[in-house]
Amino acid sequence: MSKKDLARVYEPREIEMKWSQRWLAGEGFAADARSKKPAFSMVIPPPNITGSLHLGHALNNTLQDIMARYKRMRGYNVLWLPGLDHAGIATQNVVERQLKEEGLTRQTLGRERFIERVWKWKEESGGTILGQLKRLGASCDWTRLKFTMDEGLSRAVREVFVSLFNEGLIYRADYIINFCPRCHTALSDLEVEHEERDSFLYHIDYPLKEGGGITVATTRPETMLGDMAVAVNPEDDRYKHLIGSTVRLPLVNREIPVIADRAVEAAFGTGAVKITPAHDFNDFETAKRHGLKPLTVMDDTARMNENAGPYRGLTSLEARERVVNDLKEAGLLKKEERYRVPAGLCYRCGTVVEPTLSKQWFVKVAPLAKPAMEAVREGRIRFVPENWERTYFDWMLNIRDWCISRQIWWGHRIPAWHCRDCGHITVSREDPRGCGRCKGGNIEQDPDVLDTWFSSALWPFSTLGWPEKTPEEEAFYPTSALFTSFDIIFFWVARMIMMGLKFKGDVPFREVYIHALVRDAEGQKMSKSKGNVIDPVVMMDRYGTDALRFTLAAFAAQGRDIKLAEERIEGYRNFANKLWNLARFTLMNIAGEGGDEKAGQRELTDADRWIITRLSSCIEEVSGSLDRYEFDRAANAIYSFVWHELCDWYVELIKPDLRGEKGEKRKQASADILLGVMKDTMRLLHPFMPFITEEIYSYLPDVTPGIIKEGFPEPPPKYPGEAAATTVVMDVIRAVRNIRTEMNIPLSTALDCLCFSKDPAARRALELGEAYVKSLARVSVLKVSGEGERPVDAAFAVVGGGGGVEGIAGIEVFVPLKGHVDIAGETSRLIRGLEKVERELAGVEGKLGNGDFLNNAPASVVEKEKEKMASLLEKKVKIGAGLERIRGLKG
């Protein structure tokens, strides 16, 4: 027996824990910055320290891991660098929530103690996702784990900020920004999600000082308190005469002008728009065009401020209610029209954001965007699939300045100091002792921190040690590939490209693979509130990590979202089980009875040559697909090879050989081939299913331990002729099986089988494959002839030829039934077959009868059609003869 036996049942849990521990204890995943091997490097999209593994992470990291393991096996010096993101707003929210439970706030704690508290939380429970990634099998170089708030990475942030500031690419300005009243901070445009909601379009009469009035339409009546003008289109005949007149703003009795602006659509609403520069993005722009001063009516807690007069202290919703009521009472509310309004929501907490005028820090993006677009246009960065380039260009072309200051405490504090005496702002790499201008010591650091994405943008080089010069940077920058999903192309990918080009003078990665978003079986986004979340950790518990990984890979078709249902994972768990049993079978049959593996002495059968040929194609397909990021194709190629070729056919074919029916030598040879195929298959599959393949591999004899260190299999030479011969045997087996089923003949009844073929190659194939036919079709006597008397009392089929195997003519297969032929059943079976042949024949004849086809189609296509017609005709004649015989039997 084999050196060890595998457990009877496939139990992923234990196996996974075992290998996970061994891998992490070993050095297998560590990259070597001084290696002479070609480098392949990736930086992980750093998950939040607050996060836990969801399917998006699972997919993202499974694909990266497949690539990392594949490249390692192909001989690359692989760096897959892991890390975490400090997630400013999200993390601050978590800790603030904790404080609240203790009856504390960050303000009562003070900035310093609050930050200490966040660090403490980070050490204790931040980054649970790292353990989950390890469980997923992620073969990161864990010795190089980085965090965006690490000292080195923070230095990179500071270096970049100061450089950009000195170049004038970072500036501070009063500008309208999105403010989240719950998170109490400014957000960038990208951090706002848009959603339509049911609301009203309010039509409000604004009285004119000169008498009469003008009706404006608005979705946000409460902001009228900050109106600085009413705008109409200059071409609008209804209002032309009012341009330049004065409106007396209701409720607050402020006088504002009527102005003309082309941006106003005469056709919408009443054609008159109220202009609230401090609380609406468009109005802000309009006001700038007309030199109007903004008036803020909300404070930084999003409550109405002193400028809102009697409404002071109200939230915007409360204010809206009161304003609408008051307008009604004053008889100024003309109409409330049902209307879908776009709402901006904070991407972190979903609260409706308030556009507010405020003083913030910005990055001037246009000068950075230009080279970033060129890099993609010139192909120095390639998007896969490439249609995402268009999305990237669209955004980069219309890019707006990036608001980078956040009014929170957790993050990289802005390295700018305000002088209380002279007002000068000192921006410095080192903490300054005094004001850069008046040299006074009365300075205070800006209280804001930077957008988390600001540090993420530096990730591909800050993690490699920049701004220090390091061997890592030398060896691994630019990184080879970045794996991410499309929803963060703007947030992250674009910004990394800009920063990489700016500060490293080279692209941050050569290829960007954009993978799918995982949705539920109905195509809905998974979300906790919908309750349709599939938890990858639960799936790993239930079906094993390998099954989850394989499922994700098999569904990762480019350009399409993944709709995932639990049954899929179960299906691939079954595949893992199939593999397990294949391994058990292999081990049972590669008896250690002095099996010599001298390849030269092995005599290969057609079946051996067939499986080797199929394996070879499979290896080519898998490596080719992986090189093109076609994970689904690669996974499916292995699946169908293992299940439908190796298990369904090869293992069944060689069972008689393994039983020793053809002698000891053949038995050994078959076992050797099977073992060889198994070894290659495990290595081929390893990137996808690392645990089970590592386990099985460790049981195979004569392997160096650690499949991880093995190379990726090379495709062996193919044997097309012998492979074709084997498919002839398979066709005959299938034909007999079909007859057996349709004639309702139990397996226990042995059958005879007679095959006629004019083709010597076909006859030879069947003679060599006699044992296979006998074994798999349960045939006791197989006779193969070129010509002769066709049996009358038999079921009949024609196989081969036709669209089947090239160069091998049709084979007539007879199963004598000794008076038990079900004449009706057999007749209808043959007629069905005949009809099918005739249908195909009609198509082919149509083509060949068409002069245009013969003249215009390429010769090879015409030739192919002619061959097809010949074999179909042959088949038709043979089936026709079979029908005649049956009819004769009847009479």
Place this chain on the structure above:
RNA sequence: GGGCGGAUAGCUCAGUCGGUAGAGCACAGCCCUUACAAGGCUGGGGUCACAGGUUCGAUCCCUGUUCCGCCUACCA
């Protein structure tokens, strides 16, 4: 409004030089054949959304239409 993607078997999807379609799951029948019932064997199932065009020939290329997603945008 602009952009991108999708529409192929009951479901989920392949189909990368144009030559009348494949897989998995589900379904039906038979089978505990000593690797595996998380299995085996056999089978049924399709106007490739619709309408035009190019072509000898279109699921594939072009145009338009319908429906469905997503991204993006200053009709308040």
